[in-house]
Amino acid sequence: MKFMEYQAREVFEEYGIPVKKAVVIDSLENIDEQIKGLTFPLVVKAQVQIGGRGKAGGVQFAEDSDSLKAICAKMLHSVLKGHKVNKIMIVEKAEGISEMYLSIILDRLSKRPMIIFSSQGGVDIEETAVTNPEAIIKVPIYPEVGVQKYTVHYLINKSGIDKGLLEPLYDIISKLYKVFLAIDALIVEINPLLVCAENEIIALDGKVDVDDSALYRQPKVLEYRDSIQEEALVLEARKYKFLYIPVEEGGDVAVISNGSGMLMSCIDHITKAGMTVGAVLDLGGGATSDKIKEAVRIMLSNTDIKYLFINIFGGITRCNEVAEGVKIAMELQPKGKCVIVRLEGTNKEMGIEIIKSINYDVVSVDGLVEGVEELYKRRQQ
């Protein structure tokens, strides 16, 4: 689960990582009251999860109360790259000397946390990673050892920054590692990490991604999830513990399956046949007819979707349950969308009988490749 910027800032502040003073607003009322503790100039930042937010007008500067109100009035509830701005963060502007980059991620290679550091932070860090990989330093953290000062000495010498930064950098890395562990993060990132006068460093912008599998033990993080914008169908699917994944805008084919591997294979097959997948839904294991009914309903309620391929290789999931669910869903659905069902595994024959008893819009196929061929044929008609 990916945090909004203000949520990342809030967590950083809670763990003592230096940040600039800020407030978050979701209405234009009493702005003067809300920003009472802040000192101009201020930065107004739209809380949306998009790349290139600055260029899209989502970051603006206010010198005084009037300009602040004008900016907020224009920004709040506006739409940036398809994302509605429901919240705005107003933060004190920082004066810095240089921008660094710092993150701690879960490194899949070493299967340990890893520090990534660069003295050349800022918006171009990804480009730097390609053009000048030397400028990016990566060091593992051994959980039984933790963050030690020798690591920070190494980062400082290797990147050639001022040795006076040792203490503040050590402090920030230690605290960031605490955050990483405490909230079951996969990524905690500070970029830019601003170097100010007198070796003060400040986290100006942060990104946090928390392991979805650990949310059950992160009640506070779960509260954050409510403010993160997601497609209505993603939220609807989550109610039934399905994973709904939008794939390509405008795609008219959808896939429902019982496993992410199979979904990926379906997308690969369908794309290779020249068709475009709009969305997919992962049932997980062991779905019952009641749940299947909801999955079909959710998928067909997407107006872009004209063709639905249900591909089940049942182990724990039983084919007759799937077929029953499809049957009930189709009786409740407006007619006209084409559904292709492939069943394999536990109770396959029972399932196919049920599918064949549905009189409209539903075709049964034997095999993944056959299913994709049928899709192709139907779309040509």
Added chain:
Amino acid sequence: MSVLIDKNTRLIVQGITGREGTFHAEQMLQYGTQVVAGVTTGKGGQTVLGVPVFDTVKEAIEATNANASILFVPAKHTAAGVYEALDAGLELVITIAEHVPVKDMMGIYHFSKSKNCRVIGPNSFGIISPGKAKAGFMSHKIFSEGNVGVMSRSATNCYETISMMTNNGIGQSTCIGVGGDMIPGSTFLDLLPLFEQDEQTKMIVMIGEIGGNEEELAAEYIKENITKPVIALIAGKNAPKGKSMGHAGAIVSADGTGSAENKEKMLAAAGVHIAENTAGIVEIVKKLL
């Protein structure tokens, strides 16, 4: 032969008194697996399906001489269960639950290495050596005994491949569900040497997918150490790219690591046969046999 499990495996089922545990213990027994003990804390002294239940793994081992364990317990209890099994000295622990926190797996991975033990999973269908034994929840009807070793990150892609193999008269030595998580207990790299050493295995099928770098590491190893033919599939070429978040992901994969293109390129350079899709795997295996 075969790898990891066979007729001599003496298996513990942790969570045997639960709904899934009982159901699959019965399936495994029917398949011929020696399920010698169950473990559910607080239910020691009971029997399930004629199998004695113990409070702890250590007691189960002492009483039955078990040498492997499979966990049918929820994700949030997985770490405790795996640690218990490893601490009790088992050399093979299989865990199937989905959604085990990555941080828990980070600890398990390094602890199992330090104990020189092997963990398979999580998010895995388990292991089956067709005709001999199974430790997992796979629908065993689709498997058949033979000479192809299979390991897969995805259960459904593996089932798809296996059923096509069996329909084409191609049997398997052992199939291992590596699991789809960020940190699997055992990676392709950990398992390749087992298939290389196994006399029954004549070729190796590796079903991978985008993300991570297990396939890249496997490629380097195969080049130097594997003499048997290897066939690989990388699923997810057209999967939606994770909406970019922060720069850390991009920095780590700045050299292309993780993409299907990079994985296929490295595997091909190591002499691995690349399949376009699951049907393609079977075509290649047929040609090589």
